[in-house]
Amino acid sequence: MTADRQQRRPAARDGARAARASHRRPRHRGPRALLAFLLAAFLLVGIGAAAGIAWNADPTGSRPERAGRDTGPPGARTPTPTGAAPATPAPEPPPPTPSASASPSGPAPTDGPPGHAATPALPFDLPSPAALRSGAAAGKLVFAHYFTPYPLSLDNAAADVDYYTRNYLRPAGENGRHLGYGGLLRDRPPPVAPGTGDWEYANLLREVRTARAAGLDGFTLDLLSLSGKNWERSTALLRAAHAVDPGFKIMLMPDMTSLDTDDPAVLADALATLAASPAAHRLGDGRLVVSPFKAEAKDVGWWERVLDRLASRHGVRTAFVPLFLDFAAHGTAFAPISHGFSEWGSRSHVGQEGATEDVRRAHALGKIWMQPVSVQDARPNQGVYDEAGNTATLRSTWTHAIEDGADWVQLTTWNDYSEGSHIAPSLHNGSTYLDLTSYYLTRFKTGSWPEIVRDTLYLTSRTQFTGAAPTAPGQTRLMSLRKGSAAARDTVEVLSFLTASGTVRTTVGAAKAAHETPAGVHARLLPLAPGTSSARLAREGSEEVRVELPYPVERTPDVQDLQYYAATSGRKP
Numbered sequence: 312m313t314a315d316r317q318q319r320r321p322a323a324r325d326g327a328r329a330a331r332a333s334h335r336r337p338r339h340r341g342p343r344a345l346l347a348f349l350l351a352a353f354l355l356v357g358i359g360a361a362a363g364i365a366w367n368a369d370p371t372g373s374r375p376e377r378a379g380r381d382t383g384p385p386g387a388r389t390p391t392p393t394g395a396a397p398a399t400p401a402p403e404p405p406p407p408t409p410s411a412s413a414s415p416s417g418p419a420p421t422d423g424p425p426g427h428a429a430t431p432a433l434p435f436d437l438p439s440p441a442a443l444r445s446g447a448a449a450g451k452l453v454f455a456h457y458f459t460p461y462p463l464s465l466d467n468a469a470a471d472v473d474y475y476t477r478n479y480l481r482p483a484g485e486n487g488r489h490l491g492y493g494g495l496l497r498d499r500p501p502p503v504a505p506g507t508g509d510w511e512y513a514n515l516l517r518e519v520r521t522a523r524a525a526g527l528d529g530f531t532l533d534l535l536s537l538s539g540k541n542w543e544r545s546t547a548l549l550r551a552a553h554a555v556d557p558g559f560k561i562m563l564m565p566d567m568t569s570l571d572t573d574d575p576a577v578l579a580d581a582l583a584t585l586a587a588s589p590a591a592h593r594l595g596d597g598r599l600v601v602s603p604f605k606a607e608a609k610d611v612g613w614w615e616r617v618l619d620r621l622a623s624r625h626g627v628r629t630a631f632v633p634l635f636l637d638f639a640a641h642g643t644a645f646a647p648i649s650h651g652f653s654e655w656g657s658r659s660h661v662g663q664e665g666a667t668e669d670v671r672r673a674h675a676l677g678k679i680w681m682q683p684v685s686v687q688d689a690r691p692n693q694g695v696y697d698e699a700g701n702t703a704t705l706r707s708t709w710t711h712a713i714e715d716g717a718d719w720v721q722l723t724t725w726n727d728y729s730e731g732s733h734i735a736p737s738l739h740n741g742s743t744y745l746d747l748t749s750y751y752l753t754r755f756k757t758g759s760w761p762e763i764v765r766d767t768l769y770l771t772s773r774t775q776f777t778g779a780a781p782t783a784p785g786q787t788r789l790m791s792l793r794k795g796s797a798a799a800r801d802t803v804e805v806l807s808f809l810t811a812s813g814t815v816r817t818t819v820g821a822a823k824a825a826h827e828t829p830a831g832v833h834a835r836l837l838p839l840a841p842g843t844s845s846a847r848l849a850r851e852g853s854e855e856v857r858v859e860l861p862y863p864v865e866r867t868p869d870v871q872d873l874q875y876y877a878a879t880s881g882r883k884p
Contacts, residue, residue, distance in 0.1 A: 434808035470502030493870030606633030656683030682717035701804030
C-alpha cells in the first residue's frame, strides 16, 4: 500500500463485495496442488495462531532509495551470499450466536501468571499482555495495519469453494479480470469453517485474539471509505477489539489515496463517529490519535480544518500523527499540528538505513516516531516486487526500530494479501512471521532480549526461481524488481533459535548438508533447488526439532509467485 495504492483500489473494493455464485472448482497445479489438502487440514485443526504465535512508487513523490543493514539480537548472524558460510486482560463476551465450528485461530489467550504467558510454540516465553503494557513497555506501542478488504472470510463458504479460492487465487477468477497477472492473490487468510449468526463479527474477534496473543497493542485501521462494506467492517472491528480486550486499541488511519471526499467536515464527522468507540486509540491525556495514510495528499490548512471541527463540533481533542510517503519533504511543514510522524517505509532488506535519520529528525522536532516494520512485498496486479531476502527485511526493520529509538511501530501490513505484505497467519506462512515478530516486539517493548528456552527452527523460501517463466495461459504481466531493491536471489534460509550449539541438517531438493550452529539466533542461506526443503536439529539428548516446507519448488511454475513461503518447527501441522 503506497502512493500507487489507488491504482488497485477498484479491485480491492470489488473483491470485498459479496461473492457471485459459482459452482466451478479451481484447478491447481505445481505448488498449488497442495491447496485443497491444506485447506481441509486447516479446517480440521486450525492454524494455531495464538501467541505461542516504500517505498513510494509514485514518481512525483519518490524519495531516494536507502541502503541498509541486516543486524539482529545477540547471537544473530547475517546471511552471506548463496551457499557461503554465514558471517559473524478483560473477559471476552461471546459473539452473537457464533457457529460451534468457528473456533478461534488458536487457544484463547489469558494474562496467565504475572510476567509471562504460556507460549510453547515460541523459542522464548512471551510476556503476558499485562506485562507488555506496564512500566516502560507501556510507552512502546506496536500496531499492525489492518486492511478491511481481506477479512478471514468474504462469504462464509467452505474454504475449498469460497471467494478467496474461486476468485482471488485462480487466474481466471472474477470473470477473468485477473488473468493477465495470474490471479489477484498468491496467499490468503487461514481458512475458517462457515459460521452461523454474525459470522463476520466472530471472525473479527478471532483476528483480534490472534494479534493480542502475539503481543500487539492494537491495529491501525485503514479507513478506505466512509460508507459501504469497508466502513461496516471498520465499525465492527472497533466493537470486536473492545469485546476481546479493552486494552487492545484501534488507531484511526484515513486513507487519503482512497477516500472520496475533499470536504474536511465530512471526514471530521466520520472520525467523530468512530471516536465514540472505547476501542479508539487515545493518549493518556484523552486525545484521539488520528494518523492519515499519505497525509501529504492534503495541505496543512486542510488538516487544521479537520482537527478544528473535531474539537469545536464534537468535543474531540486530537493527537495528529501523519503518515507520509515522503517524510523528509513534508515533516517540517506538518510539525506545528502534529504529535508525531510516520512513513510507509521500504520493503527490501537493503533499503533501511534512512530510518535512523527519520527518527532523529522527528525527535529533533519534538515529535514521536512510528517506525514501519515489514516482511516482504510482491504485487502481481502491479507487476512489481521487492527482494525481501527471506526474513532479512523483517529482522532489519525490527532492528532499526529497536536500535534507532522509535517510539511506536506499525507492522505494514497485518493482512494486505494483494501486496503480499501480510504478517498475520496465512495459508502459506502459518504463523511464522507473527511468531518472529513476537520475539522482536518483546525486545522493543521491554528493552531486553528474551531468553531462548526452546530450540526452534524457521524455514523460508520461494516455490520457484526468480527468473522462472510461468506456464499459465494468459499471464502477460510479470513482476519485476522495484528500483532500489536488493538484487533478486534464489535462496532457502534456515533461521535457528537455539538454547545451545548444535548441528542443523538440511535437505533442499536432492541436496543434503549440515552446518554447526551456535546458541542464539543464527541465519544460514542455502541455494534454492527443485523439490521440498526441510531442516532438523541434531543434538545428543535433545528431542527432535524439525521443520519442513510442504510446498515444492518448481522450475516451470503455473503462475509467477515471488512471495517467500515460511514454516516453523514450533507449530506442528
